[in-house]
Amino acid sequence: MTRDSGRMACGIAATLGLIFAAAPALAQEAISQIDGGDTAWMIAATALVLMMTIPGLALFYCGMVRKKNVLATMAQSVACTALCSLLWFAVGYSLSFAGDAPWLGTLERLFLRGIGMETTSAFAPTIPELLYVTYQMAFAIFTVALIAGAVADRMRFSAFLWFAAGWLLFVYVPIAHWVWGGGFLASVGVLDFAGGTVVQLNAGIAGLVAACVLGKRHGYGTDNFAPHDLSLAVIGTGLLWVGWLGFTGGSALGANARAVFAITATHLAASTGALTWMFLEWSTRGKPSVLGLITGAIAGLAAVTPASGFVLPWHGVVIGLIAGAICFWACTWLKLRIGYDDSLDVFGVHGVGGATGTLLTGVFAVAVLSASADAPEGSPGLLEGNARQVLIQLYAVVAVLIWSGVLTYILLKAIGFLLPLRVSEQHEIEGLDLTQHGETLQ
Amino acid sequence: MKMVIAIIKPFKLEDVRDALVAIGAHGMTASEVKGYGRQKGHTEIYRGAEYVVNFLPKIRIEVAVPSDRVGATVEAIIASAKTGQIGDGKIFVTAIDQAVRIRTGETDVDAL
Numbered sequence: 001m002t003r004d005s006g007r008m009a010c011g012i013a014a015t016l017g018l019i020f021a022a023a024p025a026l027a028q029e030a031i032s033q034i035d036g037g038d039t040a041w042m043i044a045a046t047a048l049v050l051m052m053t054i055p056g057l058a059l060f061y062c063g064m065v066r067k068k069n070v071l072a073t074m075a076q077s078v079a080c081t082a083l084c085s086l087l088w089f090a091v092g093y094s095l096s097f098a099g100d101a102p103w104l105g106t107l108e109r110l111f112l113r114g115i116g117m118e119t120t121s122a123f124a125p126t127i128p129e130l131l132y133v134t135y136q137m138a139f140a141i142f143t144v145a146l147i148a149g150a151v152a153d154r155m156r157f158s159a160f161l162w163f164a165a166g167w168l169l170f171v172y173v174p175i176a177h178w179v180w181g182g183g184f185l186a187s188v189g190v191l192d193f194a195g196g197t198v199v200q201l202n203a204g205i206a207g208l209v210a211a212c213v214l215g216k217r218h219g220y221g222t223d224n225f226a227p228h229d230l231s232l233a234v235i236g237t238g239l240l241w242v243g244w245l246g247f248t249g250g251s252a253l254g255a256n257a258r259a260v261f262a263i264t265a266t267h268l269a270a271s272t273g274a275l276t277w278m279f280l281e282w283s284t285r286g287k288p289s290v291l292g293l294i295t296g297a298i299a300g301l302a303a304v305t306p307a308s309g310f311v312l313p314w315h316g317v318v319i320g321l322i323a324g325a326i327c328f329w330a331c332t333w334l335k336l337r338i339g340y341d342d343s344l345d346v347f348g349v350h351g352v353g354g355a356t357g358t359l360l361t362g363v364f365a366v367a368v369l370s371a372s373a374d375a376p377e378g379s380p381g382l383l384e385g386n387a388r389q390v391l392i393q394l395y396a397v398v399a400v401l402i403w404s405g406v407l408t409y410i411l412l413k414a415i416g417f418l419l420p421l422r423v424s425e426q427h428e429i430e431g432l433d434l435t436q437h438g439e440t441l442q
Numbered sequence: 443m444k445m446v447i448a449i450i451k452p453f454k455l456e457d458v459r460d461a462l463v464a465i466g467a468h469g470m471t472a473s474e475v476k477g478y479g480r481q482k483g484h485t486e487i488y489r490g491a492e493y494v495v496n497f498l499p500k501i502r503i504e505v506a507v508p509s510d511r512v513g514a515t516v517e518a519i520i521a522s523a524k525t526g527q528i529g530d531g532k533i534f535v536t537a538i539d540q541a542v543r544i545r546t547g548e549t550d551v552d553a554l
Binding site for chain 1: 486487488489490491493495
């Protein structure tokens with residue numbers, strides 16, 4: 001029996017391998033320029049970014065919800081990792097990065113067709129294309145998982161799975177193509193190093209829309225919603241912070257000086273963001289909370305994301321300072337003023353932080369750092385005399401805001417026709433762990 | 443036989459235990475509870491969201507003693523659990539109808 005099932009497993013594996021590797025490669029670079037150093041770093045960076053979702057984001061979020069929803073919150077991160085990974089490999093990558101149409105990619109890389117051992121992508125010529133696929137997959141997963149934070153404590157698991165699949169394909173893929181896959185935003189010169197628009201703002205807006213569509217949690221504003229275990233959230237923050245070095249450092253797509261500049265700006269922004277939030281809270285509330293400290297760090301990270309590889313280290317400090325302050329305001333004043341229930345502040349931190357950082361990229365961009373083979377002079381920012389870059393960045397922010405906001409709304413409404421987006425009120429009171437998954441923390 | 447029930451501040455548990463052992467108590471049951479009396483709760487703030495926490499953590503001790511030992515037991519608990527601050531807790535004494543040691547089957551005072 002085991003020999004047969006072993007043979008069957010080999011047969012299936014061989015078939016899958018053929019499916020994924022079949023068809024001769026289309027017109028590619030004649031000579032493979034795959035570099036060992038770049039590849040090694042990018043493999044590590046891929047692992048770091050994947051770690052940001054599992055378990056980084058899973059822990060960060062689950063520590064902040066109530067005990068009865070901890071497992072359900074983690075389930076969202078894990079399940080969307082699995083689901084979005086498969087969809088990405090099947091069709092997501094192709095539609096994001098294949099071809100150079102302004103609005104959407106082509107299907108030439110459907111099921112990774114044409115990717116062999118020596119194949120490279122024009123976007124990352126020194127690493128195997130399959131590695132580029134996987135690296136970008138980790139970004140896609142993270143973005144989808146971020147949104148879950150806005151609807152924590154009340155979204156039906158089945159509806160969330162449908163949403164994750166649909167959102168990846170209809171919202172993330174087009175925007176990734178526009179900014180990174182040679183689409184129209186890239187053509188006008190938008191600078192987004194590691195995903196200020198594609199990841200942070202995108203997820204932030206979607207989170208805001210989702211929070212509004214699903215409505216407030218039962219008992220919001222009256223019941224005690226204190227975090228179950230902030231130590232989990234702190235651990236999650238650590239994993240996110242460290243993993244972010246792969247998020248931005250790896251966006252240099254090589255083991256080079258730009259990666260190092262990216263990592264440095266990233267880390268300094270996180271540090272400054274944390275301290276800024278801490279001091280603001282200390283002076284306005286009397287005590288520096290741990291939640292504030294870690295949120296400030298994430299705000300700094302979110303904001304420096306689009307700028308990281310294009311700016312100097314001290315710019316990272318300033319970006320962290322501004323982001324820490326603006327996100328603090330957004331989470332403590334703006335949210336209460338407008339009255340939406342974004343459970344874990346996805347919009348306040350990632351949305352606002354990402355938008356802020358995207359605009360600041362236009363301010364601080366250093367031409368030398370943004371120079372590439374296509375643009376040997378690089379793209380200077382406002383400080384180097386090019387005010388136009390800020391307008392280009394604003395254009396990108398508006399484009400992403402509109403597409404993400406509108407499509408997220410439509411997607412949620414469409415799913416809502418098929419099944420309820422929220423759990424029933426009784427189930428919400430009992431807790432998602434028990435009612436959605438049949439499990440509880442003991 | 444009487445059951446002496448004491449609600450005390452959590453950090454006083456070891457002191458109370460030592461005091462009761464010193465006067466000859468053979469065992470007790472302790473549970474983590476929440477409660478309030480004159481000690482008001484506190485406010486916690488999470489990213490701008492304020493929550494008033496009315497119920498404070500306390501420890502509830504139950505120790506079964508023969509009726510003639512109740513006075514000494516209560517005094518021992520008071521002496522060891524008192525801090526002088528609001529929230530020290532309370533002691534209640536109730537009657538026990540029956541007591542049985544499960545292992546041996548001894549009843550009433552022999553079971554204490």
